[in-house]
Amino acid sequence: MARTSSTPFVILGILGLSEAKPLSGYDIKQVIDSTISHFWSESYGQIYPMLKQMTGDKLIRARTVKDSGRRKVVYTLMPKGRKSLSAWMEKAPEIGPARDELILKLFFGSQTGAPVLIRHLERHRERFKAVGEQYAAWLKQSEGQSEKLTPYQQMTLRAGVAMSTAFVQWADESVATLQEMENEK
Amino acid sequence: MARTSSTPFVILGILGLSEAKPLSGYDIKQVIDSTISHFWSESYGQIYPMLKQMTGDKLIRARTVKDSGRRKVVYTLMPKGRKSLSAWMEKAPEIGPARDELILKLFFGSQTGAPVLIRHLERHRERFKAVGEQYAAWLKQSEGQSEKLTPYQQMTLRAGVAMSTAFVQWADESVATLQEMENEK
DNA sequence: TTTGGCATGTAATCCGTTACATGATTAG
DNA sequence: CTAATCATGTAACGGATTACATGCCAAA
Numbered sequence: 458m459a460r461t462s463s464t465p466f467v468i469l470g471i472l473g474l475s476e477a478k479p480l481s482g483y484d485i486k487q488v489i490d491s492t493i494s495h496f497w498s499e500s501y502g503q504i505y506p507m508l509k510q511m512t513g514d515k516l517i518r519a520r521t522v523k524d525s526g527r528r529k530v531v532y533t534l535m536p537k538g539r540k541s542l543s544a545w546m547e548k549a550p551e552i553g554p555a556r557d558e559l560i561l562k563l564f565f566g567s568q569t570g571a572p573v574l575i576r577h578l579e580r581h582r583e584r585f586k587a588v589g590e591q592y593a594a595w596l597k598q599s600e601g602q603s604e605k606l607t608p609y610q611q612m613t614l615r616a617g618v619a620m621s622t623a624f625v626q627w628a629d630e631s632v633a634t635l636q637e638m639e640n641e642k
Numbered sequence: 643m644a645r646t647s648s649t650p651f652v653i654l655g656i657l658g659l660s661e662a663k664p665l666s667g668y669d670i671k672q673v674i675d676s677t678i679s680h681f682w683s684e685s686y687g688q689i690y691p692m693l694k695q696m697t698g699d700k701l702i703r704a705r706t707v708k709d710s711g712r713r714k715v716v717y718t719l720m721p722k723g724r725k726s727l728s729a730w731m732e733k734a735p736e737i738g739p740a741r742d743e744l745i746l747k748l749f750f751g752s753q754t755g756a757p758v759l760i761r762h763l764e765r766h767r768e769r770f771k772a773v774g775e776q777y778a779a780w781l782k783q784s785e786g787q788s789e790k791l792t793p794y795q796q797m798t799l800r801a802g803v804a805m806s807t808a809f810v811q812w813a814d815e816s817v818a819t820l821q822e823m824e825n826e827k
Numbered sequence: 828t829t830t831g832g833c834a835t836g837t838a839a840t841c842c843g844t845t846a847c848a849t850g851a852t853t854a855g
Numbered sequence: 856c857t858a859a860t861c862a863t864g865t866a867a868c869g870g871a872t873t874a875c876a877t878g879c880c881a882a883a
Contacts, residue, residue, distance in 0.1 A: 460843095460844070460845090460869080460870080461870095462869085462870060462871090463741075463743060463746070464870085464871090467746065470746070470749070470750035470753065473750065473753050474750065474752070474753075481833095481834075481835090482834080482835070482836090483833065483834050483835075492749075493746065493749055494740075495740055496740045496741070496742040496745040496746060496749075497740065497741060497742070497745075497746050498739050498740070498741070498871095499871090500871065500872055500873080501834095501835080501836075502836090502837085502838095502871070502872065502873075502874095503870080503871060503872085505835060505836055505837090506836085506837085509836095525880095526879090526880070526881095527833065527834075527879070527880065527881095528834085528879085529833080529834060529835085530834090530835080542750075542753055543753065543754060546747055546750065546753055546754040546758060547754065547758050549761075549762060549765060550743035550744040550746070550747050550762055550766070551743050552743075552744075552766070552769065553741045553742065553743065554683050554843090554844095555679075555680055555681045555682065555683070556648075556681070556682060556683070556738045557681040557682070557738065558648060558735035558736050558737075558738065559735040559737075560681040560682075560798050560801055561648070561652065561655070561678065561681060561682050561735070562731055562735050563794050563797055563798050563801075564655070564677075564678055564681075564794060564795055564798045565655035565658065565659065565727075565731065565794070566792065566793075566794025566795075566797075567658075567659070567792045567794055568655060568658050568659075568727055568728065568731055569728060569731040569732065573731060573732050574794070576734075577734060577735055580734060581735070581737070584737065607751065607752045608751075608819070608823065609748050609749060609750070609751025609752055609759070610748075610749055610751075612748055612751075612816045612819065613745050613748050613749045615812060615815070615816070616745055616748075616809075616812050616816075619808045619809070619811065619812040620805065620808055620809070620812075622808070623804045623805055623807070623808030624801075624804070624805070626804065627800060627801050627804040627805075630800070631797045631800070631801075634793070634797065638793065647841085647842065647843090649842090649843090666861095666862075666863090667862080667863070667864090668861065668862050668863075683843095684843090685843065685844055685845080686844095686862095686863080686864075687843070687844065687845075687846095687864090687865085687866095688842080688843060688844085690863060690864055690865090691864085691865085694864095710852095711851090711852070711853090712851070712852060712853095712861065712862075713851085713862085714861085714862060714863085715862090715863080739871090739872090
């Protein structure tokens with residue numbers, strides 16, 4: 458089963474959200490990195506060839522514009538692309554292959570010392586905490602202002618907050634347990 | 643930077659946990675699927691060639707045995723392998739590229755109807771709930787019995803429980819919100 | 828003027844899954 | 856007897872990252 462790539466649909470989805478403003482490959486990459494980077498990523502090596510292919514397939518349309526002097530190729534959704542996006546949206550989302558190195562190392566914990574694991578846990582804890590707080594701040598800000606966040610996007614932010622809160626709590630407990638183990642040793 | 647694979651270390655880690663009992667490639671795959679499958683996976687296509695390579699590198703030793711009539715090749719850790727595992731354990735675990743199709747589709751939610759999203763959410767909710775309960779049961783069972791779960795492994799189970807609980811809660815809230823949106827429409 | 832960001836692309840490479848291929852043994 | 860499971864591998868393929876390559880424009 459040829460695990461079909463989501464890349465084209467991410468592109469279609471972003472062009473769909475943008476709507477009014479056609480985006481270049483560079484723009485699309487910027488949007489991905491600045492908005493969905495915590496649950497999705499794409500590289501230029503994926504984006505540019507895919508844009509070419511999708512243009513050939515009439516899913517999107519390419520136009521060359523001069524945005525304040527600088528020349529670039531921008532893309533807009535075509536009817537076929539909108540249909541394709543729609544169909545993909547309705548398909549049950551796949552559960553990606555889980556690969557968590559932190560949990561893996563914890564699982565093998567008896568092969569190393571508790572201090573090492575504590576270090577790893579605390580590092581990830583900080584990371585998650587920062588991300589969670591960033592999401593929470595973003596949410597709050599968008600509630601006050603008439604920012605352009607759809608209710609759907611707000612839900613994804615809440616997911617991020619919920620997950621990071623749970624992670625931080627679990628990490629704190631685990632660090633405490635590991636420290637006890639060290640003391641009693 | 644050639645994103646070095648974790649596969650050899652997973653193999654070393656499992657052989658390290660087993661210790662007394664040498665394992666075959668088949669055994670290793672069984673262990674992965676039955677214990678760490680929720681946060682790690684490997685395919686035979688990775689395992690068998692890697693075992694060959696690691697044997698050549700003197701990280702592990704291969705021996706052919708006849709386990710009750712059936713012939714198989716089993717592997718044990720060698721000193722070099724133990725050192726290699728140790729070094730890897732101390733390296734800061736990488737945060738894998740996040741790829742969550744469910745959240746992605748939610749983010750693009752305005753491109754489809756709320757009912758579609760509710761379907762997706764509920765499906766994942768069930769999945770997570772089942773996994774969480776399985777982990778909780780496993781934990782409880784191992785606490786009563788003198789099962790061979792290291793405290794580290796218990797922590798990974800608790801991580802699974804915590805994450806799935808948080809997910810289920812968030813999913814319930816999100817479904818409720820979506821249903822309200824549908825009613826008010 | 829030179830650094831940094833805008834902008835577009837290609838080639839090499841790797842990681843990993845899937846499909847294929849084969850065969851022995853055991854339980855029903 | 857035959858289906859399932861044990862057991863070991865290889866080949867093809869595809870997805871994705873990284874490194875490389877190029878060049879323009881604006882600001883310092």
